[in-house]
Amino acid sequence: MKNLLLLFVLFLNINYSNAQIFDVESIKFSGDNDKRINLVIISEGYQTTEFTKFKTDATNFLDDLFMQSPFAEYTDYFNAYIIKVPSNESGSDHPGTATDVTEPASPITTADTYFNTSYDSFNIHRLLYTFNTSTINTVLANNFPEYDQAIVLVNSDEYGGSGGVHAFTSTGASANEIAIHELGHSLFDLKDEYYPGDALAAEAINMTQETNTSLVKWKNWIGINGIGIYQYLDGFGTPKPWYRPHETCKMRYLGFDFCAVCTEGIIEKIHDLVSPIDSYAPVSNTVENPSFPIDFSLSLIKPIPNTLETVWTLNASNFANNIDDVSLIETDLVEGTNTLTAVTNDASTLLKVDNHETIHVYTVTWTINYSSLGIEDINSLVNNLSITVYPNPTNDIVNFKFENSNNLDLKIDVVSIDGKTLKSLLVSNYETQQVDISNLSTGIYIANCYANNVLVASKRLVKQ
Ligand SMILES: [Zn+2]
Structure with missing residues (x-):
């Protein structure tokens, strides 16, 4: 019967395209949706007459979220929208079926709501959830398919929430803290x-299960900001073979900050999702009758305070640092092909993960064909690169892993502190190459990485 019903519903969808369209409103706009992380807050248990309250509740949540690190610093990487989905009744179900409290721990209620959310899900008092996730997916697909994260905001004063694919939170005490914690999961x-x-x-x-301070994944944070290796205990106080980085992170207790390890993880994920290069100019393949000076510019999504660093390279020589615009005059150029590159990365001190300076590297390359008659054309190319060097330190084999969005090869020169090139290798896109450095003497080396003959990253390599 269930299957028949499903078929019937599919049939209706296909033939009458009865997609339900709801009012979608922007409540935080930082830039184009395809260049931002889009948070979508969906109403649940709000009647049409309560949409003003819904918008206020959603705005309060965002205000709380973007006051906290690292969302405060990276606020301009996010857009937020609300989808106004009406319910027939206000609130949510609270059946009083939890086994982790003595029921009824709060008044037993039922409400006819759009997504049929309920407290006491999985018999846990505070667990606010719905098994009707396909309805949430349908609402998102029909109303805001480009979402990155959905948060279902439930119009109920009872404490509750949950993570998973979608985050759920009520409007009760600590609700915003629950939602931020659940975002950490989702x-x-x-x-x-x-x-x-x-x-x-x-x-x-x-x-993690790793207890060695020099091997644990957050090893670069040990001893800083309270970061260590702390054993989990279960609800009965029994030690478990699992370890966390901090004693009072928001992923443990609401009302606390995210610990340094979680903060770093959030920022790295933001960089996975969004390039800090919002746009650049010129973009067009042919620049009509350019005259000198020619301006080149980046529009960057800057953290607050700005921790982005940009290195400009013209024909393999450093041209400028940490500015958004450069101008070229005729004498800057050589006859033939000139290459101007801007390499941007985030030098935030909130990032200490291995390879952090090379995992997220963003470049724009302009090729300028110049002759004594003038500029023939300017072409631009944007590239996202990721270069991973591991293990580091090492005493024999080191791996270089390379990924980029333009299918370029990476040339790597391993040079000594006094500038001698000791090894050179070429790594193709998506390739990992092993290099044996066991014959080098103990100490520090630099791996200079070049794409299209432009130095895109320098990585410290330690031989043990
Ligand atoms: Zn944490």
Whole structure:
């Protein structure tokens, strides 16, 4: 019967395209949707007459979110929208079926709501969820398919929420804190720093079984800002073979900040999703009758305070640093092909992860064909690169892994501190190459990485 019903619903969808369209409103706009992380807040348990309250509740949540680190610093990387989905009745179900409290712990209620959310899900009092996730997916597909993260905001004063594919939160006490904690799960792949149970324990940004301080994934933070290796205890106080980086992270207790390891994980995910290069100019392949000076510019999505660093290179020589615009005059150019490149990365001190200076590298390259008759054309190319060097330090084999969006090769020169090139290798896109450095003497080396003959990153390499 269920299947027949499903078929019938599909049939209706296909033949009458009865997609339900709801009012979608922007409540935070930083830039084009395809260049930002789009948070979408969906109303649940709000009647049409309560949409003003819904907008206020959603705005309050965003205000709280973007006051907290690292969302405060990276606020311009986000847009936010609300989808006004009406329910027949206000609130949510609270059946009083939890087994982790003595029921009824709060008044037993039912409400006829659009997504049929309920407290006491999985018999946990505070767990606010719906098994009707396909309806959420349908609403998103029909109203805001370019979303990155959906948050279902439930119009109920009872404390509650949950993570998973979509985040759920009520409007009750600590509700905004729950929603931010749940975003940590849903969008940033963070684990709970209280013991989540054997089924949910797994290696993650902020959870590990590694107890060696020089091998643990957050090794670069050990001893800084309270970061260490702390053992999880279950609800009965029994030690578990799992470890967290901090004792009072928001992934453990609401009302606290994200720990340094979680903060770093959030920023790295933001960089995975959004390039800091919002746009650049000129873009066009042919520049009509350019005259000198010719201006080149980047429009960057700047963290607050700005931690982006940009290096401009003209024909393999450093041309300018940490400015958004450069101008070329005729004497800057050589006859033939000239290459101007801007390489941008985030030098935030909130990032200490290995390779952080080379995992997220963003470049724009302009090719300027110049002759004594003038400029023939200017072409531009934007590239996102990721260069991973591991293990580092090492005493024998080091791996260089390279990915980029333009299918370029990467040339790597391993040079000594006094500038001698000791090894050179070419790494293709998506390739990992092993280099044996066991014959080098102990100490520090620099791996200079070139794409299209432009130095895109320099990586410190330590031989043990
Ligand atoms: Zn944490």
